[in-house]
Amino acid sequence: MKQLLAAVMASFFLFCATAKAGIVMGGTRVIYQEGKREASLSVTNMDTNVPYLVQSWVENPATDDQRPVPFVVTPPLFRLEPEQENVLRISFTGGALPADKESVFWLCVKNISPTQKDDINKLQINVKSKFKLFWRPKGLGESKDAWQKLTFTRNGNQLVAHNPTPFYISFYSLAVGGKEIPEPGMIAPLASKTWPVSNTGQVTWRAINDFGGITDAAQQ
Template sequence: MMRKLTTAALLLSAVMSNYVHAGVVMGGTRVIYPQGKREVSFSVTNMEKQTPYLIQSWIENFDSKNTQTAPFVVTPPLFRLDPEQKNVLRISYIGTPLPADRESVFWLNVKNIAPARKENSNKLQINVKSKFKIFFRPQGLKGEPALAYKQLTFSCDGNRLTAHNPTPYFISFYQVKVAASAIKEPGMIAPFSDRRWNTACGGAVSWQAINDFGGLTRVATQS
């Protein structure tokens, strides 16, 4: 009996290991582009042992209503990524003027296209599209981006909670709680702006943000 359980555990471990390591893995969860840099890199790795992928990438405006061309190019825009191989996307700013007193944000899109294969006489092609934020950071902005989340202030008006961001940095929330109640999908707050949520107010507000490296900040609290 013990031998059967051990065998089952090993099989489960192998399956989970293949699941975790399979597919295409990106080299981060966001891109910080400091003004003045010629380019920044974003790695793409194929963890599969047999399956190649076609990788397509492009950059677009964060606001889908903005139809202007995003001021970045990514190379190579399309390439084959063989099994257990790694390539690097190079993102370059082409110089279109952007606000100098605050960050700007854009989307990096990466699509993984698996080869078509026959299963039960039907062709199956798997496409996975991922989106990553690109933060363009002008030179000379005041304050430390890693500490910007601590400068947020919160206020309540009835059943509406308002966050105010007095800094030139975007702050991506990991969580926002009022007392013990967490706000679902708190999102991101833009520089020098407010963000509001409809929620019952009362008690201390606590929050965590996502830093430049995709990690979490410490919890900040306002009574």
């Protein structure tokens, strides 16, 4: 019950903080199914008075990866009036991506608040947000139970997780013997990930699903 209440309160404060900034996104992640013409994400200006400029683009997951990104976002730059909504449309431009597992990119959205000519002493606030964009090839099967297929082992003072599925799995929480691992992050498909731990006991984890929701807890 406490965990549920904490999750609800966290969602409430996150919404309030986002709404205060003016721009609210229609999701926390985007799943691009291979073969689809495009994927989309809504953008809403919750402010009742202030318009915003919204700029969007896609980046590679690694900051030092300078390869061309196989996605374009339209419109890349637009003005969003108060209490109005627009839709970002992400299109795949082609390229060689793995066919046996998901690939991940960052959808970047920057909202720029305008400054009036007589507001020279006011600070202009630019907010840049990043959302996970998953490229999902055909034939991978269902992703909804992938998080339950993780396996965990102990190697010295390291907790080792193995993901045997072709899907990325984003952790909402991860604990060993009741002690939470801070910011457990995401584990890549067909890969392993480690965290330093000092205690032993049952491993408990929850994940974030395709819709941004939180799964039930699994234990090993």
